[in-house]
Amino acid sequence: MLKTAVRKKVIYAxxxxxxxxxxxxxxxTLLSIKFTTERLKILLTITAIETPILIGLAIWLIILWxxxxxxxxxxMEEKEGKSSETLAQEAREALxxxxxxxxxxxxxxxxxxGLSAGAWMRAVYGHLSIWESIAIFLSTFINSVNVSxxxxxxxxxxRAPILRLAFAAExxxxxxxxxxxxxxxxxxxxxxxxxxxxxxxxxVMFINFTANTLxxxxxxxxxxxxxxxxxxxxxxxxxKKTDKKSLADLVRNTKLGEGGFSFLLDEKRKYLxxxxxxxxxxxxxxxxxxxxxxxxxxxxxxxxxxxxKLYWTLGTVCFMKDFDAPITKMWSLLLLFxxxxxxxxFIYAYFITTDVTIPIHNLIKSSQRIADGDLSHxxxxxxxxxxxxxxxxxxxxxxxxxxxxxxxxxxxxTRSLEKNKLQDNIKKLAVVIENAAHGDLSQTVNIEGAExxxxxxxxxxxxxxxxRNLIHQIKEASIQISSAGSEILATAQEQSSGSSEQAAxxxxxxxxxxxxxxxxxxxxxxxxxxxxxAEETLQSAQTGQDGVQDVIAGMEKIxxxxxxxxxxxxxxxxxxxxxxxxxxxxxxxxxxxxxIAFNAAIEASRAGEAGKxxxxxxxxxxxxxxxxxxxxxxxxxxxxxxxxLSSQSVMAIEEDVKKVDxxxxxxxxxxxxxxxxxxxxxxxxxxxxxxxVATQQQRTASEQVVSTMHEIAEVxxxxxxxxxxxxxSVSELxxxxxxxxxxIEKFKLEE
Amino acid sequence: xxxxxxxxxxxxQLFGIEVKSINRVLTSSINKKTKKIxxxxxxxxxxxxxxxxxxxxxxxxxxKEIIVVELDGVKKGLLVDEILMVLNLNLDRVKLLPxxxxxxxxxxxxxxxxxxxxxxxxLLDIRKLYGFGNW
Numbered sequence: 075m076l077k078t079a080v081r082k083k084v085i086y087a088x089x090x091x092x093x094x095x096x097x098x099x100x101x102x103t104l105l106s107i108k109f110t111t112e113r114l115k116i117l118l119t120i121t122a123i124e125t126p127i128l129i130g131l132a133i134w135l136i137i138l139w140x141x142x143x144x145x146x147x148x149x150m151e152e153k154e155g156k157s158s159e160t161l162a163q164e165a166r167e168a169l170x171x172x173x174x175x176x177x178x179x180x181x182x183x184x185x186x187x188g189l190s191a192g193a194w195m196r197a198v199y200g201h202l203s204i205w206e207s208i209a210i211f212l213s214t215f216i217n218s219v220n221v222s223x224x225x226x227x228x229x230x231x232x233r234a235p236i237l238r239l240a241f242a243a244e245x246x247x248x249x250x251x252x253x254x255x256x257x258x259x260x261x262x263x264x265x266x267x268x269x270x271x272x273x274x275x276x277x278v279m280f281i282n283f284t285a286n287t288l289x290x291x292x293x294x295x296x297x298x299x300x301x302x303x304x305x306x307x308x309x310x311x312x313x314k315k316t317d318k319k320s321l322a323d324l325v326r327n328t329k330l331g332e333g334g335f336s337f338l339l340d341e342k343r344k345y346l347x348x349x350x351x352x353x354x355x356x357x358x359x360x361x362x363x364x365x366x367x368x369x370x371x372x373x374x375x376x377x378x379x380x381x382x383k384l385y386w387t388l389g390t391v392c393f394m395k396d397f398d399a400p401i402t403k404m405w406s407l408l409l410l411f412x413x414x415x416x417x418x419x420f421i422y423a424y425f426i427t428t429d430v431t432i433p434i435h436n437l438i439k440s441s442q443r444i445a446d447g448d449l450s451h452x453x454x455x456x457x458x459x460x461x462x463x464x465x466x467x468x469x470x471x472x473x474x475x476x477x478x479x480x481x482x483x484x485x486x487x488t489r490s491l492e493k494n495k496l497q498d499n500i501k502k503l504a505v506v507i508e509n510a511a512h513g514d515l516s517q518t519v520n521i522e523g524a525e526x527x528x529x530x531x532x533x534x535x536x537x538x539x540x541x542r543n544l545i546h547q548i549k550e551a552s553i554q555i556s557s558a559g560s561e562i563l564a565t566a567q568e569q570s571s572g573s574s575e576q577a578a579x580x581x582x583x584x585x586x587x588x589x590x591x592x593x594x595x596x597x598x599x600x601x602x603x604x605x606x607x608a609e610e611t612l613q614s615a616q617t618g619q620d621g622v623q624d625v626i627a628g629m630e631k632i633x634x635x636x637x638x639x640x641x642x643x644x645x646x647x648x649x650x651x652x653x654x655x656x657x658x659x660x661x662x663x664x665x666x667x668x669x670i671a672f673n674a675a676i677e678a679s680r681a682g683e684a685g686k687x688x689x690x691x692x693x694x695x696x697x698x699x700x701x702x703x704x705x706x707x708x709x710x711x712x713x714x715x716x717x718x719l720s721s722q723s724v725m726a727i728e729e730d731v732k733k734v735d736x737x738x739x740x741x742x743x744x745x746x747x748x749x750x751x752x753x754x755x756x757x758x759x760x761x762x763x764x765x766x767v768a769t770q771q772q773r774t775a776s777e778q779v780v781s782t783m784h785e786i787a788e789v790x791x792x793x794x795x796x797x798x799x800x801x802x803s804v805s806e807l808x809x810x811x812x813x814x815x816x817x818i819e820k821f822k823l824e825e
Numbered sequence: 826x827x828x829x830x831x832x833x834x835x836x837x838q839l840f841g842i843e844v845k846s847i848n849r850v851l852t853s854s855i856n857k858k859t860k861k862i863x864x865x866x867x868x869x870x871x872x873x874x875x876x877x878x879x880x881x882x883x884x885x886x887x888x889k890e891i892i893v894v895e896l897d898g899v900k901k902g903l904l905v906d907e908i909l910m911v912l913n914l915n916l917d918r919v920k921l922l923p924x925x926x927x928x929x930x931x932x933x934x935x936x937x938x939x940x941x942x943x944x945x946x947x948l949l950d951i952r953k954l955y956g957f958g959n960w
Contacts, residue, residue, distance in 0.1 A: 665852060666852065668908075669851060669890070669908070672831070672908055672911060673850055673851075675844075676844055676847055676848075676850070676911070679829050679844045679845065679911075680845075689911075693911075
């Protein structure tokens with residue numbers, strides 16, 4: 075049952091605040107932006123996206139909020155009123171913490187969605203002016219605040235009864251902290267908000283409507299102006315007076331508003347007459363039919379019409395800001411009135427609420443004092459309304475209550491006085507006797523005017539006096555014994571502890587010195603071993619150095635031999651080059667021989683039959699010359715081969731020489747390293763020998779210390795034993811004295 | 826009947842001349858710009874055969890050989906790349922060029938063609954070097 079009731083409430087709450095939020099959002103947005111179809115489309119899309127997000131978020135948050143409450147209520151039902159403190163605690167936390175989070179989250183979400191919607195409109199439409207952007211921002215902010223306030227009130231409404239239940243469950247009396255806001259403040263806020271909201275919405279709607287009407291009128295006028303001017307230009311064309319000056323005069327005189335101007339385009343969309351500004355909107359005019367272009371954000375309107383005879387276009391530009399003086403005036407008046415009403419409303423609401431709340435407040439204060447037990451208080455409410463009547467009744471009731479209380483009080487007081495006196499005397503006597511039983515003999519009993527008790531008191535006082543004297547004497551004797559014993563004991567104990575400490579220290583020192591002695595023997599042995607090893611190392615290093623010297627000498631010899639080989643091969647290369655030169659000479663001689671043979675053939679031919687034999691000889695000579703040329707070719711090839719081979723060999727040998735050099739360098743380095751090793755080994759040997767001698771001396775010294783220490787230990791042991799004996803005897807004496815003292819101290823003699 | 830011919834090379838082309846019109850042959854390391862040489866106290870003009878036969882894209886520097894021809898006591902030197910051989914050919918291995926070819930050619934340098942073992946060699950008309958017409 076409880077569950078379903080809570081769920082119903084949740085559903086009501088969600089629907090109410092969603093509907094209110096959407097309505098307020100729509101109204102504010104409609105009022106703050108001038109609408110074109112594109113903007114309206116975007117707005118509808120935003121609302122379509124925003125609504126499910128908000129509903130989902132609200133349902134989720136409220137379910138989250140109610141879960142612990144429902145849980146708590148279920149438990150309450152099951153236990154039939156028996157409360158659990160932890161459950162009540164959980165419920166209270168949920169009731170106090172979660173509403174705050176819901177309100178903050180809902181505010182943030184609404185605000186972010188609104189801002190992103192504004193940014194989207196800016197991105198898509200691109201023409202939002204700075205004022206329109208601020209209007210969107212403000213409307214989003216106000217919208218978010220509204221949603222948050224509604225949600226806050228709703229949660230408070232739900233919270234109050236359940237909170238009371240939670241407190242009752244824990245059986246804690248209601249404390250004096252306030253739940254929610256005071257009546258006065260609530261009424262003020264309600265009256266103020268309603269008045270301001272209705273006035274502001276009405277005024278804003280009216281001003282926006284007026285502004286739109288005014289703009290429409292300006293547009294109609296601009297269209298008319300352009301159409302009239304176009305007729306005049308048609309006339310000029312008829313009269314063939316289309317010179318630049320008359321056209322310019324006509325266009326300049328066609329203007330609307332202070333900043334308005336006109337322009338004339340030719341058939342190629344170039345300026346025949348240019349206006350004061352070159353607006354980008356002019357470039358996208360449809361030049362074939364009359365129409366307009368509009369920049370809503372910047373308040374620019376361009377009306378244009380074609381001049382059909384010559385395919386020209388006439389346009390006029392007007393700025394809306396030239397005509398919005400009355401609107402500005404209206405806005406400032408609205409602001410002024412809003413302020414006045416805010417102040418007047420505040421004062422009015424203040425008086426009304428204080429008239430109601432102050433008497434109630436006084437009544438509450440008085441009731442509080444009566445509840446606290448102050449019955450002498452009188453309620454001071456002087457109004458003639460229901461509250462005044464209530465105050466009078468409560469005053470009368472209090473008067474009667476006070477009278478009966480006072481009578482009762484007087485009667486009770488006289489009876490109790492007599493009884494108290496007797497009781498006091500007996501109590502005093504009992505206290506003194508009890509103290510004496512526990513050993514306190516310092517007090518005597520002193521009673522006035524009670525005859526029944528006087529004999530008993532005198533006898534008791536005499537007995538106390540005797541006891542006091544006896545105990546005093548015993549006490550003084552025992553104190554003297556005790557102090558003498560304590561002094562002796564302290565001296566003996568000091569001696570004993572001193573000598574045992576001494577024995578322990580001597581034993582420690584002895585052990586340490588013995589350890590030292592054995593350690594120094596080990597060091598001496600190790601140092602000797604080091605000396606031996608170092609000498610061996612010295613010999614090896616010297617042998618190594620001799621070897622390295624031999625290696626260096628061998629390397630030098632190899633280097634010399636290879637260099638000599640390289641020189642010989644180089645000579646061979648040069649010689650083979652000379653062979654080439656000689657071959658060239660032989661070749662030339664062969665060519666000459668060939669030509670001589672040809673000439674001989676020619677001469678032979680001239681000689682006719684007689685020269686025939688000679689021609690045969692010439693042919694032979696020519697053939698020989700040809701053979702020589704062939705042979706020289708072969709020789710040349712061989713010589714070239716020798717040359718390349720020898721240069722390769724020389725290069726290889728040079729490489730070898732370099733390697734040998736590197737080898738020599740490495741061997742020299744090895745020699746230097748060995749030299750260093752020799753030095754270091756020498757130093758090591760010397761140091762080790764020194765260590766050996768020093769440790770030997772140390773060992774002798776520490777052995778002497780050990781024997782001396784043994785003697786000291788023996789002496790201190792004897793001293794400790796004798797002081798222990800004297801402690802035992804003195805302690806026994808001291809115990810006896812203490813026992814006596816304790817027995818006497820039970821008795822207290824003087825105050 | 827036999828005809829005695831000397832064969833020479835200009836670039837990769839083989840040409841021939843009758844031995845009876847040749848005075849002598851000699852070597853000379855001259856270049857293209859050399860127009861004359863001195864021989865037995867007489868000046869002899871040199872004709873570069875590469876340029877004369879429009880085979881002009883060859884290198885003109887380096888070792889060259891010169892064939893000295895003589896007609897009516899006037900000597901002229903022919904600059905060639907290499908003289909190859911002297912041969913006696915039977916006349917049936919030599920054919921006159923037909924007038925059709927002679928007329929269609931822009932210049933008629935040659936008068937006949939000789940057949941060696943596996944190629945045909947054009948024989949140079951010496952008279953044209955001296956500015957004579959057909960004969």
